[in-house]
Ligand SMILES: *[C@@H]1O[C@H](CO)[C@@H](O)[C@H](O)[C@H]1NC(C)=O
Ligand SMILES: *[C@@H]1O[C@H](CO)[C@@H](O)[C@H](O)[C@H]1NC(C)=O
Ligand SMILES: *[C@@H]1O[C@H](CO)[C@@H](O)[C@H](O)[C@H]1NC(C)=O
Ligand SMILES: *[C@@H]1O[C@H](CO)[C@@H](O)[C@H](O)[C@H]1NC(C)=O
Ligand SMILES: *[C@@H]1O[C@H](CO)[C@@H](O)[C@H](O)[C@H]1NC(C)=O
Ligand SMILES: *[C@@H]1O[C@H](CO)[C@@H](O)[C@H](O)[C@H]1NC(C)=O
Ligand SMILES: *[C@@H]1O[C@H](CO)[C@@H](O)[C@H](O)[C@H]1NC(C)=O
Ligand SMILES: *[C@@H]1O[C@H](CO)[C@@H](O)[C@H](O)[C@H]1NC(C)=O
Ligand SMILES: *[C@@H]1O[C@H](CO)[C@@H](O)[C@H](O)[C@H]1NC(C)=O
Ligand SMILES: *[C@@H]1O[C@H](CO)[C@@H](O)[C@H](O)[C@H]1NC(C)=O
């Protein structure tokens with residue numbers, strides 16, 4: 001009796017969901033009207049990309065629209081890089097089969113409407129580089145299948161919704177360069193699938209949740225330019241999958257430890273209030289300038305495999321410059337030791353290479369942002385003046401580095 005009851009209940013459920021499914025399936029008209037509403041909210045289309053969005057043709061053939069073959073329902077709307085302006089129509093929430101929404105690098109403004117939360121099949125939400133404002137919709141967490149959320153370079157305000165931590169397939173969450181406030185929800189440490197987390201260039205306060213730094217699959221972690229305080233979470237030092245770490249331009253305090261992960265490629269801890277001795281840095285690109293580090297450069301740094309950029313400038317380091325830096329001359333692009341309290345000579349191993357060639361000074365920022373990275377560096381250059389700070393050395397000065405009075409030393413290598 002009981003079994004029969006359950007069977008018929010199941011049957012009724014199946015029947016009911018079929019009916020609902022049928023009702024949805026039979027109305028690809030819904031998709032068409034959602035797309036037409038989307039188009040009607042577009043105020044600028046400089047390249048007439050939506051020119052063939054007309055009812056005379058099947059919407060599955062419209063520019064940027066992809067459909068499922070069988071059901072003829074919209075599965076992807078890919079309209080990135082098209083110069084479109086306007087707002088995002090709430091009707092977009094009716095595209096119930098949508099998996100990919102890519103409107104990145106356009107000029108959409110207004111809020112990101114809550115209706116987006118109705119897109120239960122959505123995996124990729126890509127809206128970077130627009131003028132979207134208002135809060136990140138709380139309902140976004142209802143898109144259970146989301147893997148990629150890219151909202152960077154907009155004008156989103158308010159906090160990071162804690163609800164997003166329940167998105168258990170999320171791999172990429174990029175929220176850089178908005179105007180987000182509040183703290184990082186510690187519950188984000190529950191998104192074990194997370195690989196890239198970017199929050200740089202916002203107004204985030206508080207400390208870095210240790211839970212987040214323990215995420216097992218994290219590869220890129222960017223919290224640059226916020227107002228974060230407290231220590232660098234200890235779990236980051238031996239994190240085994242991390243490749244890119246930037247906590248630069250915050251108010252982090254305390255000493256740091258040696259990073260033991262050999263696949264870590266970039267460490268940027270510059271512009272914080274970190275202090276204590278510097279550990280041996282074995283990462284290819286290490287930026288720890290503009291802190292309060294003290295003590296000598298550890299000799300273990302000579303065991304670094306292949307430093308490409310090593311920026312220790314603007315600290316309170318002292319002692320002598322290790323001879324071994326000359327060993328790295330072939331790969332080293334930037335060695336910046338400026339604004340410290342070193343004494344002694346520039347090691348001949350570095351200086352000797354500088355006799356020929358034309359030299360030009362570039363800031364580390366300039367080199368960091370040199371995407372092309374076509375700059376070929378062959379030799380080095382030297383400067384010293386305690387009162388005046390740093391300047392480029394002349395070739396004559398480089399030849400004669402016999403003065404033992406150097407206090408501020410900057411060796412920055414670039415040659416064209
Ligand atoms: C809607 O579905 C019907 C039946 O499957 C199909 O004939 C028609 O072409 C579809 N319309 C559009 C605009 O895709
Ligand atoms: C609309 O334009 C796109 C890109 O030019 C083209 O691939 C597509 O076939 C066009 N669709 C129709 C219905 O003309
Ligand atoms: C952004 O879109 C414009 C066209 O509107 C294009 O020229 C530009 O290259 C795109 N930028 C990127 C980074 O793709
Ligand atoms: C689609 O979405 C809009 C706004 O969210 C709503 O008013 C409308 O009733 C929805 N349904 C259909 C079938 O268009
Ligand atoms: C961002 O939004 C705020 C208020 O919502 C506004 O005052 C500000 O001008 C906007 N900034 C940009 C760059 O659009
Ligand atoms: C960030 O938000 C604050 C307060 O809402 C506002 O004053 C400021 O202009 C915003 N910054 C940007 C870059 O939009
Ligand atoms: C992580 O999720 C579990 C439940 O799945 C919850 O009990 C715990 O509080 C969450 N952790 C954080 C830091 O929110
Ligand atoms: C990192 O070190 C801590 C102890 O310092 C240890 O408990 C943890 O298992 C280590 N993690 C990895 C990934 O090696
Ligand atoms: C460099 O590495 C070698 C071998 O791994 C080790 O014997 C030596 O003590 C290290 N040197 C420093 C200064 O750490
Ligand atoms: C590095 O340089 C030091 C001093 O110049 C030298 O003694 C040492 O053998 C060099 N090490 C390697 C691995 O080239």
Ligand SMILES: *[C@@H]1O[C@H](CO)[C@@H](O)[C@H](O)[C@H]1NC(C)=O
Nearest residue numbers: 384385386387388389405406
């Ligand atoms: C450093 O600069 C000061 C002020 O211009 C100058 O008087 C001094 O001679 C300079 N010292 C060296 C070693 O160049």
Ligand SMILES: *[C@@H]1O[C@H](CO)[C@@H](O)[C@H](O)[C@H]1NC(C)=O
Nearest residue numbers: 396397398400401402403405
């Ligand atoms: C070495 O110091 C002397 C005396 O201060 C100065 O005249 C000379 O220019 C210095 N040489 C170099 C290469 O800095």
